[in-house]
Amino acid sequence: MDIKLQQVSYAYAQGTPFEKRALFDIDFEIPSHTYQAIIGHTGSGKSTILQHFNALLKPTSGEVHIGDRIVVAGKKAKDLKAVRQKVGIVFQFPEHQLFEETVLKDIMFGPMNFGVSEKEAEARARELVGLVSLPEDVLEKSPFDLSGGQMRRVAIAGVLAMEPEVIVLDEPTAGLDPRGQKEIMDMFYKLHQERGLTTILVTHSMEDAARYADNIVIMHEGKNVLRGTPQDIFKDVETLKNLRLEPPRIVRFQQKIEKMINTPFSKICLTEEELATEIARVLREERAES
Amino acid sequence: MMEKMIFGRFLPGDSPVHKLDPRSKLIFVFAFIIIVFLANNTVTYALLLAFTLLVVLVSRIRLYFLINGLKPVLFLMAFTFLLHIFMTREGAVVFEWKFITIYEEGLRQGIFISIRFLVLVFMTSILTLTTSPISITDGIEVLLNPLKAVKVPVHELALMMSISLRFIPTLMDETDKIMKAQMARGSDLSSGPIKDRIKAVVPLLVPLFVSAFKRAEDLATAMEVRGYRGGEGRTRYRKLKWDMSDTFALVLLGAMAVLLFFYRS
Numbered sequence: 001m002d003i004k005l006q007q008v009s010y011a012y013a014q015g016t017p018f019e020k021r022a023l024f025d026i027d028f029e030i031p032s033h034t035y036q037a038i039i040g041h042t043g044s045g046k047s048t049i050l051q052h053f054n055a056l057l058k059p060t061s062g063e064v065h066i067g068d069r070i071v072v073a074g075k076k077a078k079d080l081k082a083v084r085q086k087v088g089i090v091f092q093f094p095e096h097q098l099f100e101e102t103v104l105k106d107i108m109f110g111p112m113n114f115g116v117s118e119k120e121a122e123a124r125a126r127e128l129v130g131l132v133s134l135p136e137d138v139l140e141k142s143p144f145d146l147s148g149g150q151m152r153r154v155a156i157a158g159v160l161a162m163e164p165e166v167i168v169l170d171e172p173t174a175g176l177d178p179r180g181q182k183e184i185m186d187m188f189y190k191l192h193q194e195r196g197l198t199t200i201l202v203t204h205s206m207e208d209a210a211r212y213a214d215n216i217v218i219m220h221e222g223k224n225v226l227r228g229t230p231q232d233i234f235k236d237v238e239t240l241k242n243l244r245l246e247p248p249r250i251v252r253f254q255q256k257i258e259k260m261i262n263t264p265f266s267k268i269c270l271t272e273e274e275l276a277t278e279i280a281r282v283l284r285e286e287r288a289e290s
Numbered sequence: 291m292m293e294k295m296i297f298g299r300f301l302p303g304d305s306p307v308h309k310l311d312p313r314s315k316l317i318f319v320f321a322f323i324i325i326v327f328l329a330n331n332t333v334t335y336a337l338l339l340a341f342t343l344l345v346v347l348v349s350r351i352r353l354y355f356l357i358n359g360l361k362p363v364l365f366l367m368a369f370t371f372l373l374h375i376f377m378t379r380e381g382a383v384v385f386e387w388k389f390i391t392i393y394e395e396g397l398r399q400g401i402f403i404s405i406r407f408l409v410l411v412f413m414t415s416i417l418t419l420t421t422s423p424i425s426i427t428d429g430i431e432v433l434l435n436p437l438k439a440v441k442v443p444v445h446e447l448a449l450m451m452s453i454s455l456r457f458i459p460t461l462m463d464e465t466d467k468i469m470k471a472q473m474a475r476g477s478d479l480s481s482g483p484i485k486d487r488i489k490a491v492v493p494l495l496v497p498l499f500v501s502a503f504k505r506a507e508d509l510a511t512a513m514e515v516r517g518y519r520g521g522e523g524r525t526r527y528r529k530l531k532w533d534m535s536d537t538f539a540l541v542l543l544g545a546m547a548v549l550l551f552f553y554r555s
Contacts, residue, residue: 017301017355056470081476089474096464097471099496109493113476144500158475 040219088164094155312429314536374400445521
């Protein structure tokens with residue numbers, strides 16, 4: 001399912017002295033089955049943007065296309081349930097949304113709201129606890145007895161249980177330990193590939209964006225300032241610096257090596273594996289020359 | 291919806307009203323609430339209305355903004371107005387149609403009550419709009435200080451007030467966040483039968499309570515860690531300063547009271 005933003009602007013508390021513009025003429029498209037990262041500092045408008053992806057917020061001007069639904073500024077949008085089932089959002093600190101007596105019931109809450117039968121919802125819940133690497137016996141526990149990391153996984157399972165076509169992640173790993181972070185990001189990536197999802201990752205981690213995303217959008221003070229593949233974006237160190245952003249560690253490492261041996265590499269490497277292969281190639285070539 | 295409510299909100303600015311000492315503003319509003327009840331005829335009500343509009347003018351808050359933000363209260367006002375019109379049966383008949391008869395006295399009373407409502411709501415809103423919550427509590431604490439003699443825990447009350455005021459926006463944000471998270475999971479608070487809507491409140495309230503209690507606990511710990519042990523011997527960071535303008539505001543109100551006394555029938 002494609003998502004397209006056309007000239008989208010948004011202002012909080014419009015028409016009062018507290019009015020605050022959060023988005024200015026945002027224009028971009030997220031094609032189906034791609035992995036899109038949205039990067040920006042706090043206050044850059046990235047959390048405001050993500051609420052447009054399933055019509056939790058309506059633009060104050062412009063249009064949002066969600067699949068074949070079009071949300072237009074100033075028009076009443078009815079029956080948004082279908083949209084919300086197709087676009088699942090994992091909010092920041094999603095563990096704050098848990099409320100049921102048992103983990104099982106909480107995971108079933110989403111799908112049952114969208115008219116999935118109890119039996120089917122329970123089957124999905126049982127399958128998903130494994131997927132988010134939790135032991136099956138947590139299903140009968142109260143979500144409030146779990147650890148923070150486990151609660152996070154339950155909340156994520158609750159969103160996945162709706163079987164959305166598009167999944168929007170808002171800093172899904174904030175506050176987790178490094179191992180948990182990697183596990184969760186890898187799980188999302190696996191799901192993205194296996195189920196052909198469209199994934200939108202809102203983050204300030206350049207590392208995650210470099211590792212997983214097909215495309216990156218950089219937000220700065222409510223404007224979309226840069227757009228492109230990770231290679232394009234991280235090539236231009238100067239522009240990033242002006243936006244007070246740093247390329248991922250791996251790219252900075254590559255740049256240091258390039259400076260040290262005085263040979264630019266043929267491409268920008270986004271993972272350790274890629275960089276290792278590239279270094280080996282360059283070294284081999286140098287040896288052949290000498 | 292919440293964004294439009296202005297009741298209890300603070301609008302920073304630098305008008306003469308903003309600059310007044312919170313103590314004088316509190317006394318002013320409190321005394322004003324009392325003298326409003328002195329008015330009982332056209333002249334006195336007109337005086338009250340003019341006085342209130344003057345204060346609005348000086349506070350530099352747009353009238354349109356005040357009216358817009360107070361819509362829920364204005365609805366209540368309209369309701370009492372209608373009640374008066376239909377319930378009072380005195381004076382000459384001004385309007386008659388089928389079973390509806392409106393009497394002159396009813397109309398008069400309705401308008402008077404509406405004005406009374408309006409000036410009270412305007413004045414109290416101006417107090418909260420021009421005074422930050424923190425200075426209001428500071429003002430209240432100082433004004434209530436004499437009650438310490440009769441063992442009223444004034445400092446604790448003021449602390450409770452400032453903490454609750456401080457957390458209103460936080461809890462509102464939190465409600466908004468949780469509401470959106472549950473809406474994204476298909477919960478529907480704004481449509482469907484009443485029964486379903488009431489049920490949809492549970493997923494909102496449970497997380498809200500959990501986080502409120504957690505916050506309270508964290509705050510208590512944070513205060514204790516920083517050595518808080520009540521108001522005994524505590525000095526103030528924000529000093530209140532009584533100016534000429536504060537005295538002037540109260541004198542003005544006194545003059546208003548005298549005028550009302552003079553013209554009331």
